[in-house]
C-alpha cells in the first residue's frame with residue numbers, strides 16, 4: 001500500500017495532517033469501466049497517508065464512496081439503489097461520510113447533493129488527488145461539498161502510482177484521461193473532460209514499478225489511446241506517438257505481454273497497425289469499436305469513418321497480422337435506426353467475424369447531441385435487435401472457439417480459475433489467457449494448485465474443449 005503521494009505537478013492545498021488521528025476505514029464500490037477501477041486505486045493511494053485502510057464491509061467504514069458510471073442509464077440506476085441501501089448506516093454512525101465519485105458525480109454535481117439529503121460529498125474524476133482536502137471541508141464548516149470543476153489542461157496533475165504489495169500478473173496503466181471526440185451518443189467527454197496525456201517518463205516509471213512487483217502483462221489505458229501525446233506536442237514539447245510509446249514500453253525488461261484499450265477507428269493509423277507482429281510483447285488482439293454497420297448511422301453518431309474505411313482498416317490489420325483477434329462495441333437502436341440500417345450492422349458482424357463483441361441498447365444520455373434526436377426506437381424493438389446481434393455473434397464466437405480445439409497455445413497464468421471456487425470437478429483448475437485474450441482453464445494436481453507456482457508463468461497448453469466463454473486444456 002502507498003505511503004506517499006507524488007503529483008506530476010502540484011496544484012493542491014495541503015489537507016490536515018494525519019498526526020494523532022485514529023485509524024479509519026474506507027469502503028469504495030466501483031461501477032463501470034477500467035478507468036473507474038484505476039481511479040479507485042488512486043483513491044486508496046491518496047487516502048493511505050491519512051490513516052485510511054480499505055475495508056470490504058460498509059458497516060465498518062468511516063468513509064463510503066461509490067465510484068460511479070453514467071455511460072448508460074442502467075449503471076446510473078444501479079448506483080442510486082445502492083446509495084439508498086447504504087443510507088441507514090448514517091443513522092448508526094455520526095462520523096460516517098457518504099460520498100459519490102466518478103462519472104455520475106461529475107454529471108450531476110450539486111443536483112445530486114440536493115436530491116440525496118444524506119449525501120455528504122460529490123466529486124468528479126479530476127478531484128481524486130484532492131480527496132483529503134475535500135474530506136477536511138466536509139468535516140469543517142461546509143458540511144456538504146460538491147466539487148466538479150474540470151482542471152484546465154495545464155493544471156491537471158496525474159497521481160503517480162506507487163509500488164504496492166498486491167500487484168497482479170496483469171495490470172493496467174492509465175496513459176491519458178478524457179476524450180476530445182464528439183460521438184453523439186457518448187457522455188464520456190462531459191464526465192471525463194478534455195484529453196490530457198501522462199508524461200512518457202511517468203508511464204515508464206509506473207510500468208517498471210509494476211513489473212518489479214510481479215506484473216507480466218501491461219494494458220495501456222485511455223478512452224482513445226491513439227490520441228496519446230497530442231495535447232503535449234501541441235505545447236511544443238517532444239513526446240512519443242502512441243505507436244512509439246508501445247515500443248518504449250515493450251523495451252522494458254520483464255514486460256512479457258502488452259495490450260491497450262481503447263482505440264477510435266479513425267485514429268487507427270498505419271504506424272499503429274505496423275506494431276502488430278513487429279513489437280514482440282504486443283498481443284495479437286485489438287478492440288476496435290465500430291458501433292454500427294450503417295453509413296447513415298455512423299454519420300449521425302459523428303464517428304467520422306464509413307463502413308468501407310473501417311473494413312479497410314480491419315483488412316490492413318489482418319494483412320499485417322493474420323492471427324489477430326478482434327473485438328468491438330455495437331449500439332443498437334440509435335435514434336432513427338431503421339430495420340435496414342440495423343441489418344447493415346448484422347451484415348458487418350457476419351463480414352468481419354469478430355472473436356467477441358460487447359453490444360448495448362442505445363441509452364439516451366443528458367446533454368449529448370443524440371439526446372436532441374429523441375429516443376425513437378421503442379424498447380421492445382431495441383431488445384429484439386440486441387438479441388439478434390448476440391445470437392449471430394454467439395454462433396461466430398462458438399465456431400472460432402471450436403477451431404482452437406487440438407491447438408497448442410501460450411497462456412499467461414493469472415491464478416485460480418473462477419470454477420475453482422465453485423467446487424466440484426473444476427475445483428483445482430487454474431486460469432490463464434492466450435495472447436488473443438481467451439481464457440483457458442487447466443486442471444493441476446492439488447499440491448500445485450495451493451502452491452501458486454504457476455502464477456505469472458507463461459506456459460504452453462493443448463486445447464481439449466471449447467466451452468461457451470472459455471477453453472479447457474492441459475499443460476503440454
Ligand code: SAH
Nearest residue numbers: 185186223262289329330360361362363365
Ligand atoms: N472509447 C471508450 C468508449 C467508452 S464507452 C472506451 O474506452 O471504451 C464504451 C462503449 O459503450 C462504447 O463504445 C459504446 O458502444 C457504448 N456506449 C457509449 N455510450 C452509449 C450510450 N449512450 N448508449 C449505449 N451504449 C453506449
Ligand code: F3S
Nearest residue numbers: 179181183186188223
Ligand atoms: Fe465516447 Fe466516442 Fe470518446 S465513444 S469516449 S466520445 S471516442
